Amino acid sequence: MTGDEFGLRHGEYSALITARGAAVRELRHRERDLIVPFPAGGPNPDFRGVVVAPWPNRIPDGRYTFDGVDYLVPVNEPGRQCALHGFTPELDWKMEFRTESAVELSCAIEPVPGYPFALSITARYRLDGGGLHTRITASNVGERAAPYGVCPHSYLLAGPAPLDEWTLEVPARTFLEVTPDRLLPVTTRPVDGHEYDFRTARVIGATQIDHAFTDIVFDGGGQAHVVLRDPGGAGVGLAWDRSCAWLQVHTADKQPPIPDRLGLAVEPMTCPPDAFNTGTDLVRLEPGASHDATWRIFAD
Template sequence: MTTKGKAYEGQFFDESAVWLEWGQYEAAILPGVGANLIAFRDHERKLTILREPAADEMNDFRANPGVHGIPVLFPPNRYEDGKFTFNGVSYQFPVNEAATGNHLHGFFHTASWQVEEYNVTSSESYAVLSITINQEHDIYQYLPHEFTLKLRYSLSDLGLSQQVIVHNHGPSAMPCMIAFHTAINAPFAEGSTSEDYTYSLTIKDRWELNERMLPTGRYQPLTAEEAKMSTTGLNPFWEAMDNHYTSSTKNGRNMMELTDNRLGLKLIYDVGTAYKQWMIWNNNAGGKFFCPEPQLNLVNAPNSTLPAEEIGLVTLEPGQIWEETSRLYIIKA
């Protein structure tokens, strides 16, 4: 044990939370609201990395928990008419986006999760949360599989680490479709403005979306400004964005880099190469936060005729496990 870190149960305003501390860093996770990692802060440099709800915004947050912190989406994004067929099984999700007639974002970012453990070691503070779906769980009516999602978050000298595990312990194959709707502040530093920020993202191609925000299966050319995302970078609010891209790699890694040019600090969000897609949304270029969303599968993937490997549609056979790690940390620019 060490006095450098802490892990304990407490409150985030009126919501129960697991708090982690390590050196200059602290983080909070909300078991009752989708195991959302709602806060990641650097006290020494006065940085608030993630978009957090204020005390008087907590009811609005609980009603729509997808645009604060790090919500887990399973399955992520939109599914046409809430329907798809996978491995010969038909699935019907509720249509919860009236404007498009689609199902949006799955069920796990609003569900209650279990706290398995939290502790401090000589090198980190950590917490493990999970949710298990079986025939008694409400989600089973939409995803009739027996499986567990597990999240492990830790703080160390290396920043914030996330490990996600999906374990199919049922008798039938299941689709593994997951993303994180990570809401990052820009500015994340006191005294900076959104104009001080530029970002880059390891993208390759932009998917063409139809009027219902569903992929057509075709790519569309990147504009000259979009091309800067994977080269010189540009401001997160250069235009309103709700765009879907294939991922690429930079020096072997799949990541977003956000630079505060006033302070000379760079936030790196290294998400792992299993995520074959990126969504990026900036709240109509609102100038306060944006969401670079690592996504395993193409939007509406089971309804696509493209090869499963190309669109990141992962099949978990009985007993199989899928996992990936991500990390958020700050370096000098």
């Protein structure tokens, strides 16, 4: 452990959490990687493992309207001219406490012209026999209501076989159709009869996905589960609560020479892409109010 990252361990699980972006850099079970890791001390490719806030996914052209006022945040995805994944991935989070199996990190989102709202966010990570538990709490410490959304950004690894051979189960009845060039929302469509219907576990094959899903089926305990399995018998899962009514799934398709389809991004989201404009499931944080979201990654 250094001042830049925090090692956690419980039983057969171990994790490394970085101060930059509150990212899960490594997560292992019996020394098997459950997520695509990234090297220490260097850049973090593709936002691996970070906490994404105060908006998940994209705002086209960085422009949005909230309470009748127009705002502009920086575009950081120039190829699609979008503001991507909020501010928190680039922040250095402060350690508030840690034990052998848990750590709490915090960061402050200070008012800026494009987002003149003040938030305090904490990320609590805890390992136990059920995997890595995460709780994100955002509190509005400012004097005006703030738009807000959050998601994780880990790329799951089912096992050593290629992603095309993994079996995927996604408990979602609807997906969000997007434009092919900028991946901007068009309309929702049922998964019935579509290649994105993974309600019954099946092999991913050559299917390319970079879409949000909704109409998610939660169990009696208020949890939903995505499960990935390797043909050799290994597996990994991600569970989340009703605070996240949306789920982004991405097969991590890349153009050569960038390594292709290294893992499956599974991102429970409180709101869909461009929610700052559409208002769909957007969290409105009033002054003094807080919002919690939880999820868990586990070996299957």
